[in-house]
Every structure is written in C-alpha cells, then in structure tokens.
Amino acid sequence: KANAKLYYYPTAKINLENAKVEVSTLKSLIQVIGTAKNPVKNVTISNIGLQHTERTFMENYEPLLRSDWTIYRGGVMFFEGTENCTITNSILKDLGGNAILASKYNANLRITENHIYDCGGSAISFIGDPSAVRSPAFQYGEIVPYSEMDTLPGPKNELYPRNSLVENNLIHRIGRTEKQTAGVQIAMAMDITIRSNSIYDVPRAGINIGDGTWGGHLIEKNDVFNTVLETSDHGSFNSWGRDRFWHPNRKVMDSMTLEHPKMYTWDAIKTTTIRQNRFRCDHGWDIDLDDGSSNYHIYNNLCLNNGIKLREGFERVVENNILVNNSLHPHVWFANSLDVFKHNIVAKAYQDVGLKGWGDDLDYNLFSNEESMMKSQIYSRDIHSTYGDPQFKDSSTLDFTVTADSLASTIGFKNFPMNGFGVQIPALKKQAKTPTVPVLNSNNTLVEDKSPTVEWLRNSLKSVDSEQEQSAYGLNSAAGVIVLGVWNKSPAVQNNGLKKGDVIIAVEGQPISTVKDFFTMNQNHQNKGRLEVVVMRNQSEKKLTIQTK
Structure with missing residues (x-):
C-alpha cells in the first residue's frame, strides 16, 4: 500500500510471459437513447455476448423515492426514450454493474430468453423519472404536508417505463458487488410483466417493486429462491409503498388515511397481480409486502418456506395460496385496511404484530392444527375455516397438489399447476437450478413467545x-x-x-x-x-x- 502497487499472483497454469491481460475501461457497452417526443423505435439486439465492464459501485447514486434504495442510473445495456425495442437470446455475464436498465420513457420494451449472471449490480431494472411522480418524497423521514400535496391521481408526465415484458430469462449470482440489487427491479413504472423467469443466488430480493407508482404489474410463473443471502428483512418478492398516503409517524398516517380513505389509490392506481409463482426465502419472507404496499392481488402461489408478510397497506387480496411450513404475517395493519385472506393452506397460526384491525375478511382457510385456527377465531375471524392434513400429493418432488379427498376442498381451495415455474426455454431450463425441497413439519403447534413478558x-x-x-x-x-x-x-x-x-x-x-x-x-x-x-x-x-x- 505504501508504494501504491498492486500485485497479481497467477495460478500454476498461467505463464505471465505470454499471458494476455485485459483491463475493463467501459461501464456501458450499448446505449439506445431517444426522447419521449422523438423515441428510438424498433431496435432488436439478439444473439450477442457482453462481459467485462467496470464496476459502478463508487459512482453517483440517486434515491428512488422512499424505498430504501439508491441506484446508479446506468447499465451495460441502457435504454431511454424508446418504443418497441427488444433484447433477446443473449448472454450478459461478468459485468461490473447493472446489466440492463430502462430509464425514464420506454414503451413496449421486451427482454426475453437471456442468460444474465455473475454481475455486480441488478440484472434488469425499470426506473422512471421522479418528475413523473406527484409530490415525491425521497428519504424515509421526508414528508410532503397534505396542505402542499398534489392530490391528483396517477403520473404527472410520460417519463416512466410502461407496457414492457421480462420473460424466460435465467438470472443468478447478480449483486456480487452492489448488494442493494434485484433480479428485476421496478420503480416509478406501470404495467410491467415479469413472466417465467428463474432467479436465484442473489444478495437481496429476486423481484423488487420499490413503490406504488403506478401499479398494473403482472408477476407470474417465476421461480425465485435462495434470496436475501447477504442482507435482511426482505423477501424473494419484495415491495414498498411509501407513497403520498404514507407517513413515518403512524398517528399522523392513521388520521390522514381515515380522513381520505382512497388516498392510497392516487399512486397505486392499478392493481399489481402476483400469481402462479414458486417462492422460497430462507432469510426473510417468501412474499414481503413492506411499508404501505397497497392494491395487490396475490393468488395461486406456492410459498415453500417463510410465508407471506403484509405490513401496513390497503386492499391486498390473498387467496388460494399454499404456505408450506409457515403462515400469514400481518404487521401493524390499519383499522380499515380492506385486506382479504381466504381459501389458503397454512401450516401455522398467523404471526401478527401490532394490529389495529384484522382486515376485511379472513376466512375459509385450512390450518394444520386446531390451536392455530383458534387463535384467529378469538378475534372473530376464520369462523368457517378448518384444520387438518392437507394431503399433498408428493411434496418430496415439489408437487403440492392436494388429493381429491383433502379437507382443502371444504374451504374452497382449488389446485393450480405445479409445473411451469421459471424459465421454459429448453437450453436455459437445462441449466437452471430448482429450490431445495422443504421438509414438512409434522407437528405445527402454536408456539408461545420465546421470551416471557x-x-x-x-x-x-x-x-x-x-x-x-x-x-x-x-x-x-x-x-x-x-x-x-x-x-x-x-x-x-x-x-x-x-x-x-x-x-x-x-x-x-x-x-x-x-x-x-x-x-x-x-x-x-x-x-x-x-x-x-x-x-x-x-x-x-x-x-x-x-x-x-
């Protein structure tokens, strides 16, 4: 260090006398840039390989509303001001920062059949411009007083990604340098479809939605596991919703949302759907809807380990999911949350913390034992629920279909396909991993607090x-x-x-x-x-x- 020298020790098979030494000098390799008024149209990039770019973790970062995130607005493949462009059938590996980033206005961008791995930042990001957000706030404690707030719903301008597709990609070992990353990251965007992707071996979320602006996303048929490996308090799927209705002082937020009960729809103007996915997180939640996440429909998902968390927010409908070895985690709900939890198979009692109300409807669920069910019934919930063995067909092969004589039929649960999760392109599917098979807990009894009061x-x-x-x-x-x-x-x-x-x-x-x-x-x-x-x-x-x- 004193002499400012860097030493390289080669392996025994490398002869430095005739070795070729390559040094990366570029952060971005392909940039497609237009404007919302004059977009670049109909560009297709396919069948290429990109690798060996500079790390970007020391570059200037910008905050993304109040989602805990900051981001370097750049990528090895960078798109801004485009329409009808495609990235397909390519390999992006050994990259220093973000692999693909769609910035500000992008319409109908298709990212399909790519293999993205061993990258320093996120794999695929859709990042709108804060100027499109009405009354934006950026730091956790930052607020815009209601008296100064723009109260119109929806985006303020066109500088955000929309109507785009991420399908049949294999994504793993990303975030090797920058830990605040995701396989697919969405912020200040609308109507993004994330379908049939395999995402695993990542330091934080596999799929992350940073805010409620402006919803309409479809998350389906993905296989997301081995996540949150180097961070905490997160999920294989993670979201925040610290939008205009959200306030760091809970009393202020309770009062404001009681006076303006539809305030959460000003930003989350469209419902985000999470369906037919397989999630497993061993260091957080399988599905984690954090602070303020609102206007979600979550159904037909197989959650293999740590259940579904719903923190304070509004109008989350969770139905017909299987929560293996775990349960619903309702955290600090509003008194008038409008939340629904029905027709689900759960293995434990609800793991509630600090609720002001129990939502609009929690009923017709199958618990593993009577004690777990009775805990909810004390609060006049789950009156029509039942308990017993769900009789999974073959959990050892990740087939959690219930048999015809299962008690699940009495609570209105309907089987959904147990195949088709993750990437379906044969060449990529052959390389993709699958999650570890969970060992079913045979005696899921209600567990008292580990420490006494x-x-x-x-x-x-x-x-x-x-x-x-x-x-x-x-x-x-x-x-x-x-x-x-x-x-x-x-x-x-x-x-x-x-x-x-x-x-x-x-x-x-x-x-x-x-x-x-x-x-x-x-x-x-x-x-x-x-x-x-x-x-x-x-x-x-x-x-x-x-x-x-």
Whole structure:
C-alpha cells in the first residue's frame, strides 16, 4: 500500500510471459437513447455476448423515492426514450454493474430468453423519472404536508417505463458487488410483466417493486429462491409503498388515511397481480409486502418456506395460496385496511404484530392444527375455516397438489399447476437450478413467545426474539427490548419517557439485546436514579432520559 502497487499472483497454469491481460475501461457497452417526443423505435439486439465492464459501485447514486434504495442510473445495456425495442437470446455475464436498465420513457420494451449472471449490480431494472411522480418524497423521514400535496391521481408526465415484458430469462449470482440489487427491479413504472423467469443466488430480493407508482404489474410463473443471502428483512418478492398516503409517524398516517380513505389509490392506481409463482426465502419472507404496499392481488402461489408478510397497506387480496411450513404475517395493519385472506393452506397460526384491525375478511382457510385456527377465531375471524392434513400429493418432488379427498376442498381451495415455474426455454431450463425441497413439519403447534413478558416499574417488557418483530418495529437486527405496555404514573414513563411500542436498543451508550441485558445495565447504574437510553420509535432512533426511581 505504501508504494501504491498492486500485485497479481497467477495460478500454476498461467505463464505471465505470454499471458494476455485485459483491463475493463467501459461501464456501458450499448446505449439506445431517444426522447419521449422523438423515441428510438424498433431496435432488436439478439444473439450477442457482453462481459467485462467496470464496476459502478463508487459512482453517483440517486434515491428512488422512499424505498430504501439508491441506484446508479446506468447499465451495460441502457435504454431511454424508446418504443418497441427488444433484447433477446443473449448472454450478459461478468459485468461490473447493472446489466440492463430502462430509464425514464420506454414503451413496449421486451427482454426475453437471456442468460444474465455473475454481475455486480441488478440484472434488469425499470426506473422512471421522479418528475413523473406527484409530490415525491425521497428519504424515509421526508414528508410532503397534505396542505402542499398534489392530490391528483396517477403520473404527472410520460417519463416512466410502461407496457414492457421480462420473460424466460435465467438470472443468478447478480449483486456480487452492489448488494442493494434485484433480479428485476421496478420503480416509478406501470404495467410491467415479469413472466417465467428463474432467479436465484442473489444478495437481496429476486423481484423488487420499490413503490406504488403506478401499479398494473403482472408477476407470474417465476421461480425465485435462495434470496436475501447477504442482507435482511426482505423477501424473494419484495415491495414498498411509501407513497403520498404514507407517513413515518403512524398517528399522523392513521388520521390522514381515515380522513381520505382512497388516498392510497392516487399512486397505486392499478392493481399489481402476483400469481402462479414458486417462492422460497430462507432469510426473510417468501412474499414481503413492506411499508404501505397497497392494491395487490396475490393468488395461486406456492410459498415453500417463510410465508407471506403484509405490513401496513390497503386492499391486498390473498387467496388460494399454499404456505408450506409457515403462515400469514400481518404487521401493524390499519383499522380499515380492506385486506382479504381466504381459501389458503397454512401450516401455522398467523404471526401478527401490532394490529389495529384484522382486515376485511379472513376466512375459509385450512390450518394444520386446531390451536392455530383458534387463535384467529378469538378475534372473530376464520369462523368457517378448518384444520387438518392437507394431503399433498408428493411434496418430496415439489408437487403440492392436494388429493381429491383433502379437507382443502371444504374451504374452497382449488389446485393450480405445479409445473411451469421459471424459465421454459429448453437450453436455459437445462441449466437452471430448482429450490431445495422443504421438509414438512409434522407437528405445527402454536408456539408461545420465546421470551416471557416481565414487569418493570409496572411497565411490560419483552425481548425481541424474531424476524417478525424486527420487521414490525423497523430494527436493524432481532435485538432489543419491546415496551409492550406502560403505566402512566411510572417514573420511566413520566416527563416524556417511555411509550408503548418503543424498543429499547441501547442503555448508557451500550447496545442491549434482551430484558436481561436491560436489567443488568439498570442494576449497574441504579444509584443515578436515571438511565440514558436509545429507543426505536416510529422506526427512528430517539434518545431519552428515563427515571428509575
């Protein structure tokens, strides 16, 4: 390092005396650029191979609304201002950044039958221009006051991708350098179809929709697995919906959406459909609809491991899905969410966290045991549901068709095809992997919380002990102490102290993971009569001084 030298040690088979050494110098190899008023039309790129471009992870990035993402608006194949263009039957490998990126106005772009792998960034991205979004906000905590908000629905101009197709592509080992990536990424776009793709071995989501603007997407017949390998709190399919109705302060959002109940349709103007896919995520959720994701129809999906998460949002209809070894994860729902969960096969009780309401209709579902079903029935849900063995035909070969005499017929479940997931082009299908076969849990009984609820100064505390709680409270890891309930006269609550729903993540400058950690720190500093703590409140860190006497 002191001499600014880079050394290369060749393998035994390489002779540097006659070796050819290649150094990448270009970030982009093909650019097709027009404008919305004067687009480039009818360009087809096929039967080519592209590789060895420069990495882009140190380039300038721009935020994509409030989706947690920033992005380098560039790609090895870059399209902007185009109509009726095609990328087909090509190989894109060993690339430094994004492979294919459709920026701003693009209509009817077709990306089919390609093999994309070993790339530094995302494989395929559709990224609109923020100028097309009405009253956009970019950082998580950034807000546009309602009094200053453009209240018209839909896009503001034409600078966004639309009516495009991603079909029969094999995508794997992307995001090797830039971890905030996806096999297919959609942001500020409309009517994108993602069909019959195999996507696996990725650091974050296989398919990601960054916002509700403007919906109409169709996600079908994909095989997406081995995802979220290097990140967390995500899914094989992931989405956000921090649109105009969304606010980081939950009380403000509750009030605003109660006053304007159709506000979520201003941006998510069209329903996004997720159907006939096979998902498996071992480090997050199979399907993860995160903050505010709204206006979805999810049906006929095979979820092999971690179920379906629906965080706060509106009008998500989830029906006729199979959730192997798992269940529905409803997180912090609105009182008037209009959510529906019907005719599904689930293996466990609902994994709910912090609900204000149980949606519009949860019923006619098949549970694996009576205890799981009874938990929902306590809240007057699933009155017509039942429990028992779904009698899968041959789960060892990933055939989760139910037999003719299965109890699934009594709840209105209908079999859907168990073949046809993923890429169908013979040459690519032959190379594609398939997900690991899940081992069915034979005794899916209702599991109590791993850690008990304890009282401290008449406040109820509990350790964070699950990914569900980590996601619900917006934590970086499954660690901390949840304040489940408070006593208003408690010294730790008075003078703007602890509030119900806080998660204590640090005490006296030291991170804590459990209630035991908290009690140890309290004991060490009991003579002071107060504690300096950091809590996560409304998904933002806040420093407090709380009294202990």
